[in-house]
Amino acid sequence: MNVLVCVKRVPATGGKITLTADEQEIDTHFLGFTISPHEECAVEEALRLVEALPGGGSTAVLTLGPAAAEEQLRDALAMGIEHAILLETDGREWDPTATANAMVEVIRARRAAGRDFDLLLFGNEAADTGGYQVGIRVAHALDLPCVTGVKELEIRNGMAMAKREAAGGREIFEVTLPAVITIKEGINLPRYPSMPGRLKAKKKVIEQTKPQWNNGGLEKVRLKLPKEQEHQVEIFGKGPEAAPKVVELLQRLGLV
Amino acid sequence: MMILGLIEHDHGKLSDLSLEMLTFGRRLAAQLNAPLHAILIGEVARPLADRLKAYGVSTVHLAQHDRLDDYAPEAWAQSVVEIVNTVKPEAVMAAGSDRGNEVMAHVAARANLPMAANCTEVQPGDPYRVTRVRWGGSLLEEARLIGTVKLLTVAPHAVAAEEALATGELAITAFTPALAEKDFRVRVTGRVEAAAGKVSLAEAKVVVGGGRGVGSAEGFKALEELAELLGGAVGCSRAVTSLGWRPHAEQVGQTGTRIAPEIYIACGVSGAIQHMVGARGAKRILAINTDPEAPIVAQADYAVIGDLREVVPALSAEIRKVKQG
Numbered sequence: 001m002n003v004l005v006c007v008k009r010v011p012a013t014g015g016k017i018t019l020t021a022d023e024q025e026i027d028t029h030f031l032g033f034t035i036s037p038h039e040e041c042a043v044e045e046a047l048r049l050v051e052a053l054p055g056g057g058s059t060a061v062l063t064l065g066p067a068a069a070e071e072q073l074r075d076a077l078a079m080g081i082e083h084a085i086l087l088e089t090d091g092r093e094w095d096p097t098a099t100a101n102a103m104v105e106v107i108r109a110r111r112a113a114g115r116d117f118d119l120l121l122f123g124n125e126a127a128d129t130g131g132y133q134v135g136i137r138v139a140h141a142l143d144l145p146c147v148t149g150v151k152e153l154e155i156r157n158g159m160a161m162a163k164r165e166a167a168g169g170r171e172i173f174e175v176t177l178p179a180v181i182t183i184k185e186g187i188n189l190p191r192y193p194s195m196p197g198r199l200k201a202k203k204k205v206i207e208q209t210k211p212q213w214n215n216g217g218l219e220k221v222r223l224k225l226p227k228e229q230e231h232q233v234e235i236f237g238k239g240p241e242a243a244p245k246v247v248e249l250l251q252r253l254g255l256v
Numbered sequence: 257m258m259i260l261g262l263i264e265h266d267h268g269k270l271s272d273l274s275l276e277m278l279t280f281g282r283r284l285a286a287q288l289n290a291p292l293h294a295i296l297i298g299e300v301a302r303p304l305a306d307r308l309k310a311y312g313v314s315t316v317h318l319a320q321h322d323r324l325d326d327y328a329p330e331a332w333a334q335s336v337v338e339i340v341n342t343v344k345p346e347a348v349m350a351a352g353s354d355r356g357n358e359v360m361a362h363v364a365a366r367a368n369l370p371m372a373a374n375c376t377e378v379q380p381g382d383p384y385r386v387t388r389v390r391w392g393g394s395l396l397e398e399a400r401l402i403g404t405v406k407l408l409t410v411a412p413h414a415v416a417a418e419e420a421l422a423t424g425e426l427a428i429t430a431f432t433p434a435l436a437e438k439d440f441r442v443r444v445t446g447r448v449e450a451a452a453g454k455v456s457l458a459e460a461k462v463v464v465g466g467g468r469g470v471g472s473a474e475g476f477k478a479l480e481e482l483a484e485l486l487g488g489a490v491g492c493s494r495a496v497t498s499l500g501w502r503p504h505a506e507q508v509g510q511t512g513t514r515i516a517p518e519i520y521i522a523c524g525v526s527g528a529i530q531h532m533v534g535a536r537g538a539k540r541i542l543a544i545n546t547d548p549e550a551p552i553v554a555q556a557d558y559a560v561i562g563d564l565r566e567v568v569p570a571l572s573a574e575i576r577k578v579k580q581g
Binding site (some may be wrong): 013066186 | 267494505
């Protein structure tokens, strides 16, 4: 089974987000970058699925981003992914439609070269832009079934059994491969890359292309921080002596 | 020209988020002096039409098909595309829920149109100016949305659901979408019920949450005890699940569960924004933290400055004392 995981490089934001002066980006001067959380789980899931299959398989990771996104591809390689593809941008933001189109082009070219994928994994939504649509757009263009928000996945006899959260429990979807599955964090706990894995990843060749930027129809104008609600905090005291005051509050709220 | 809202339901049970979406859609429709239409998928949803009327819907388009008895995202999307092609709306919207975002993304792909997910504000025109949620609510984006039909979803709780002041006549027009076998290749084929008896984190009235400050997996025992005394649920931060101390199902935040309790008791939680967006629905926050300068304290309504390993057991003891009267 051949699995492709599509990931995104995003800033590892801390307690507080600050914006650049032109309000176009998060100020990343003091931030590192990471694979968007849902997609990090998708990488882990790809590895587990292939490891568990008697026939094994191959894994590849794909990202669309600036040259620096090589760092996230190498992270995925260090976890154990075999191949990496970078769709290099000039740093401009690509909207979901443009991103999906560029990915479809690469996958189609592979298909034509007889190197098709049986399973395409995405994150349910990118942590930063939260577009909720790249996986679905790719599935539609390639005429593949797509299950989103998956928190449990099993591959058996050319079928994917996927479960996702719904009110009151989980709902089950069964689709035939090839298929697109979008993953939600919580499906697994991603592994830490091993030292030998890191060293091996450093030496791997990354396939690269530079697709042409295009306007997909959703254009960022500016970013802004949500208004903080003014807050008055009442300090109940220090240490265990504050307990009676807390319980008084809980009683007032009818919770005790 | 009208605004069209896709109503989300599960076997005829209406999603409250759709009422927020209709409230949002009605305000846009009023600006444009256009009517508000709704689309209901499946005959099983017909009884919902009256509720929609109260929110200002003048026409309901009811998709009838014998296979539309359960959720199938592509079949839902195809039904929407068909009605869009027939009535030519100005904009189509759904709630920014799992299903709402999913169906609208399928509609967008099929119609080859852009889509803006999780909008909090919209200004009509060409292009539309929208404000939408990024980073799960930690950040907002102002964007231009083009397209012959504007497709968007409405961020949960961006507006409160409010009935219309005046409502007119309601027309229900049924149609049978031309659905292919392929439109049903993705459909719900089964369900797993959640374990009974346990208070669900999303619905708990009290959430006792722990962060890295709890110190260990064992440290959560005291939090569990407090949660149980209060009939609540235990939650945690992403740091805690990454350390393997608690299951992901208990994670509160951007990539975890959104909670809405009467009170959120945050123990040893730093208050990183990714965690706090998940706790935005909490009516009150009580922080228990050794550091009075921790971001969580500034965001809390009440705080106890101290070591949670002493404070939490003291709270449990005090509650027991009070309960025993």
